[in-house]
Amino acid sequence: MKKILSTMAVLAVIGSAVPAHAADKKLVLPFAGALADNGAKERLGDSIAFYYGAQKTPKVLEKRGSDQTSQKTNAFSKTDTAVCHWAFLSAMLALQKRAQEVGANAVINITSNYKNVTYSSETDFECHVGNIVGGVALKGDFVRLADGKK
Template structure:
């Protein structure tokens, strides 16, 4: 092959690679419903969250509420590379819970109640499960709750 043809072949190969790299990729987004109990048992979540702020999911019964301080949400992601979907989801869940806890402390709240999954602003309420979206590279959990003071 002469040098001109070789240069042309290399140029076409690079152009094809550049076009393929910019083409929209089919992103994986697998919706998973996972048990809250397992997530709270993983990654030392119970100890890391402690008991300074209480958490109530869905319609779980709470002590008498004296004041609702705010409603807020968080969306946390983690790298899913090299992790099982469950492990990545549990990491993202713990990150979301730690954000809710930090916000509760900022507000002086005793608890976060009515916690629901809120992925892409679509609420899913459960007392036993949370929603997680697992992708090829990233995994995400979005939670929303009310910050309250008890009587």
């Protein structure tokens, strides 16, 4: 019994030494890299056009709303880049699905929106990775463009 109690005491001391909060690393990665991974281009197809940050678009005929998505993925035993690319694809698929639901042919002004803090870029997105989970939050505007193709 004494051995069990001393083992429990040692474990309690070790457990209290571990920080209570998870790591939260901010990464800024290129859209191009994420779109080249996990079959992203094929999975997204070309039925909905995507425009990042302030990229120039064809004439907007009609705005169909705005929305945001926050997608998480398991970070255990994966590289930060792999986690971010997977979460990015999940977020893009969510935006694509919403665009289709509202009858849009494009999502424009796509920006990162982690904890409601906007990061806008025509080339990069923001991702946050912790010890267990990583995530990407995006927002965008759903529109009908005069020419839905890039």
